[in-house]
Amino acid sequence: MEQNVIDASGLLAISTRLQRLSDQIRKDGLLIYKAFGIDFQPKWFPVLYTLYKKSTMNVVSLSDEIGYAHPSTISLLKELEKEKLIRSKKDKADTRKRLVELTEKGTALLSTMEPVWDVIIKATAEITNTQNNLMKAINEVEASLKEKSFLERAEAYINK
Amino acid sequence: MEQNVIDASGLLAISTRLQRLSDQIRKDGLLIYKAFGIDFQPKWFPVLYTLYKKSTMNVVSLSDEIGYAHPSTISLLKELEKEKLIRSKKDKADTRKRLVELTEKGTALLSTMEPVWDVIIKATAEITNTQNNLMKAINEVEASLKEKSFLERAEAYINK
DNA sequence: CAAATATATGTAGTTAACTACATATATTGC
DNA sequence: GCAATATATGTAGTTAACTACATATATTTG
Numbered sequence: 588m589e590q591n592v593i594d595a596s597g598l599l600a601i602s603t604r605l606q607r608l609s610d611q612i613r614k615d616g617l618l619i620y621k622a623f624g625i626d627f628q629p630k631w632f633p634v635l636y637t638l639y640k641k642s643t644m645n646v647v648s649l650s651d652e653i654g655y656a657h658p659s660t661i662s663l664l665k666e667l668e669k670e671k672l673i674r675s676k677k678d679k680a681d682t683r684k685r686l687v688e689l690t691e692k693g694t695a696l697l698s699t700m701e702p703v704w705d706v707i708i709k710a711t712a713e714i715t716n717t718q719n720n721l722m723k724a725i726n727e728v729e730a731s732l733k734e735k736s737f738l739e740r741a742e743a744y745i746n747k
Numbered sequence: 748m749e750q751n752v753i754d755a756s757g758l759l760a761i762s763t764r765l766q767r768l769s770d771q772i773r774k775d776g777l778l779i780y781k782a783f784g785i786d787f788q789p790k791w792f793p794v795l796y797t798l799y800k801k802s803t804m805n806v807v808s809l810s811d812e813i814g815y816a817h818p819s820t821i822s823l824l825k826e827l828e829k830e831k832l833i834r835s836k837k838d839k840a841d842t843r844k845r846l847v848e849l850t851e852k853g854t855a856l857l858s859t860m861e862p863v864w865d866v867i868i869k870a871t872a873e874i875t876n877t878q879n880n881l882m883k884a885i886n887e888v889e890a891s892l893k894e895k896s897f898l899e900r901a902e903a904y905i906n907k
Numbered sequence: 908c909a910a911a912t913a914t915a916t917g918t919a920g921t922t923a924a925c926t927a928c929a930t931a932t933a934t935t936g937c
Numbered sequence: 938g939c940a941a942t943a944t945a946t947g948t949a950g951t952t953a954a955c956t957a958c959a960t961a962t963a964t965t966t967g
Contacts, residue, residue: 647944719879
């Protein structure tokens with residue numbers, strides 16, 4: 588979206604540009620893994636990474652952790668199970684729960700990915716450590732939204 | 748996504764948080780229009796706003812302007828045509844082109860929306876003018892990506 | 908000036924998220 | 938301790954973007 592749109596409709600414009608930036612970064616991430624000869628689907632990453640760190644989780648906790656609705660997680664888990672990267676078992680203490688974990692194949696994949704993360708972190712830092720640091724800016728905006736929502740702020744202007 | 752995920756996988760984490768922030772902002776935008784008694788679908792905004800500013804455009808230029816693939820634009824245009832908010836005619840100079848414009852109803856809708864933009868801009872400024880200004884950060888990151896891509900930067904670390 | 912290429916629009920099918928609903932098990936509180 | 942409520946998982950269907958392909962018209966080039 589071009590400059591004049593941004594000016595007059597800041598809200599949507601920010602949203603659109605954030606989205607685009609996010610897409611760009613995601614695509615580049617995939618390319619980096621490819622450059623290392625690691626072929627995997629980026630959409631798997633949040634689940635795999637979380638299981639790598641936490642060993643075992645049930646579906647809802649995993650969904651909360653990665654920030655997806657649980658049906659999305661379930662469908663990712665189905666794929667990952669087909670790929671034999673994860674497996675699941677019943678929680679004996681609470682039989683409603685399905686505990687998910689990486690298989691040996693899954694752990695092995697994540698081990699080959701681990702060295703790439705350092706490169707990614709460095710390149711990310713390089714790009715985002717500009718005068719107005721993007722990560723900090725996001726943190727600050729999230730904090731200011733938590734303090735007082737967009738709608739509340741807008742309403743303050745309306746009632747004037 | 749939580750802190751430990753962010754630390755180790757900065758790239759995806761930023762992407763996810765940008766996406767979430769973007770969603771949040773979009774949803775709030777809808778609520779503000781609702782507070783003004785204007786009922787419309789936010790996904791229509793980019794097309795309507797662009798046509799409001801530029802009067803008449805063909806499908807591909809419009810798509811480029813709003814940053815969507817053209818089939819997405821076409822499907823939005825279909826909806827908007829059904830709502831009688833836009834109409835289209837053939838370009839006489841180049842009959843391949845379909846020129847799209849707002850109807851009177853469309854122009855009227857955008858006129859009622861215009862006063863809201865000011866409120867949105869002010870509230871957006873309030874939220875994003877923190878120590879690390881989000882808009883400026885986005886601009887800077889976009890500029891630094893343009894100068895040297897993520898992949899190139901990452902490759903510099905790989906070849907060491 | 909006709910053949911090859913490029914551009915504009917449109918259709919079909921895919922994808923990856925979502926919400927709403929259904930069911931099973933656990934927990935809470937009268 | 939059982940009825941009501943809450944939680945965990947799963948399924949079905951929707952949505953809004955996408956890519957790949959098809960066709961029509963314009964433009965370029967040998």
